[in-house]
Amino acid sequence: MEEQSKNYVGGSFTGNFIGGNASGNVSNIINELPSSSEADRPGIKELLIQLQDAIEAEPNLNDDDREEASEQIKIIAEAGKNPTEGEMKKLAKKATTMLKGIIVGLPAAAKLAEEWNNILPLIAKAFGF
Structure with missing residues (x-):
């Protein structure tokens, strides 16, 4: 029996996904949202910026959880972009549940946990759930 040769594709993959491109992609999507029309009340855009900043600054999050949290913010x-549409509400609700699961694992004194407790009711109100 002849031995078959195997071909492998060589090369390398480089880049910074966590905290770099992932965060940049999320920021780009957030920035597509309209700003709040009321100066004294943050809208969904401002809330998500605040939450994303808290996630990036949280030292108690490991890289996997930080990446997953950013992905959930991206979904929200x-x-x-269309918060009153039924499917969008479902997606946002699932994403907030996933975020809650990540944040519950943090120490109670974590800054992200504190931010989450302030932001979640406002996000829920924006989506009507």
Whole structure:
């Protein structure tokens, strides 16, 4: 029996996904949302910026959780483009549940946990759930 040769494709993959491109992509999507029309009340855009900043600054999050949290914010931002549409509400609600699961694992004194407790009711109100 002849031995078959195997071909491998060589090369390398470089880049900074966590905290770099992932965060940049989320920021781009958030920035597509309209700003709040009321100066004294943050809208979904401002809330998501605040939440994303808190996630990036949280030292108690490991890289996997930080990446997952950013992905959930991205989903909420996409849903925020049409927050009254039924499917978008479902997506946003699932994403907030996922975020809650990540944040519950943090120490109670974590800054992100504090931010989350302030932001979640406002996000829920924006989507009507």
